[in-house]
Amino acid sequence: MMDLKKEYGAVLPKKLLEEVEAKLPSNASDKQIKEILDRVVSEYQSMQVEPGEAVGIVSAESIGEQGTQMTLNTFHFAGVAEMNVTVGLPRIIEILDGRKTPSTPMMEIYLKEPYSKGKDIKRVALAVKESKMQDAVSSIEINIAELTVSAVLDDAKLDAIGASKEGILKVVEKSFKDFQVSAKGNQIDVKAPKDFSLNQLYVLKEKLKELHVGGVKGISQVLPVKKDDEYVIVTAGSNLKQVLGLDFVDETRTTSNDIFEIYSLLGVEAARNAIIDEVFKVIENQGLKINERHIMLVADMMCASGMVKGITRYGVVSEKSSILARASFETPIRQFTNAALAGELDELNSVIENVMLNQPIPVGTGLPGLRAKGDEK
Structure with missing residues (x-):
């Protein structure tokens, strides 16, 4: 087999050879x-894209055609108030526009054993959910005469969020250093x-109400869901950095739908994979099929500069070297003036500017430039 691997290594990718061997x-x-x-070689070579193939148009057509079949709704998680996930065309537009924050940020938190099997799942989920001061008190009142804001802690609520009086007092003292805090x-x-x-x-009362006292900041809802034979915590809100630091979280599989958060934390390669996964997830949820390579081409284009850029006039389009190509997208007068x-x-x-000027485009048969071989003498 080793001799055959050397023989076929020049024509087949290493990964493909490993899959065949397995x-x-x-x-x-x-x-x-x-x-x-x-x-395998015959099939692999037949799948290769012909030189000069207009892959951009094929990808645009393949994604756009399926996009017309998508619904415009948001998916609601049953039994959980205010826990919606944007799906369908709005989500695709959100990803490809390169928006800094998704309209419904969420995470899928995978757990280490024994928690993934259901042990203390409620306690673990509550440890992830953000708790504010208003979740731990029975009342917060203002005493105008004494210029004091008083919060009365509720023992039952403290147990529910897994917090202690001492812990909350420390948080209040740390957050309101310029004030006199007593208990x-x-x-x-x-x-x-x-x-x-x-x-x-x-204003002080509102600040005290919204004070973060436990859990992960930004996670407003948690929902333990059974996937196959393990429990996964689905969240409304995202804070990947803090969640990955929790000792019961499986950091190798935990994901967020916030592409820019992934980019800032894990880099552009991880962001590219997130774009592919998120778009593919939306398409699959709608019961549609698109070849993954079309989505990969779009993701590569968005991340080619080393940063995540949306397919907008300020993103990918602004980097085009051709003036006519930039003008053909949006704001032509400004582009021509500048x-x-x-x-x-x-x-x-490129293609667009040659179409505009009624010239052969450098695609397909228009790609090769014929040159005559001169006589050396």
């Missing part, structure tokens, strides 16, 4: 293996300076 029957003779590899029993008082106005006191001021020259190397 699926070969153990009792196959060299002759049979050679026949199989010859067939008596279940009551925490935050006393404002004497020059505080009534409006400022109400190009004239900068003294730019259009080399007419």
Whole structure:
């Protein structure tokens, strides 16, 4: 087999050879293996794109055609209030436009054993969900005469979010360093300076209500879901950096639908994979089929500069060297004005500008340039 691998290594990718080797029957003779590899080479070469093929148009058509079949709805998780996920065409547009924040950020948090089998799943889910001061108190009141905001902790609510009085008091003291913080029993008082106005006191009350006291910031809802034979926590809201730092989380499989968060944390290659996965997920959920390579081409285009750029006039289109290509997308007057001021020259190397000028396009049969071989004498 090693000799055959060397022989076919020049014509087949290493990964493909490894896949063939893994699926070969153990009792196959060299002759049979050679026949199989010859067939693989034949199939592989027939799948190669012809030089000059207009792959961009094929991809655009393949994605656009299926896009017309998509619904415009948002999917709602049953039994959980305010937990929606944008799907269908709005989600595709959101991804390809390169929007900084998704309209419904969410995560799929995979767990390590024994938690993935269901052990303490409720406690684990609550450890992920963000808890605010208002989730731990029975009341928050203002004492105008004393210029004080008082929060009364509720023992049952503290148990529900897995927090302690001491822990919450430390958070309050840390967050309100310029104020006098005191505690008596279940009551925490935050006393404002004497020059505080009534409006400022109400702002202080709202800040105290929204104070983060536990869980992961940004995760507003959690839903344990059974996938195959393990539990996965689906969340509304995303904070990949903090979640990956939790000791019970399987960091190798946990994902977020926020592409820019993935890009800032894991880099452009991870963002490219996220774009492919997210678009493919939307298409599959709609019951449609698109060859993954079309989506890969779009993702490659978005990430080619080393940054994630949307397919918009400010993203991928702004990087085109051709003035006519940029003008054909949007804002032609501005493009022509800026190009004239900068003294730019259009080399007419791409497709759009040649179509505009009624010239042969450098695609297909228009790609090769014929050259005559001169006599050396």
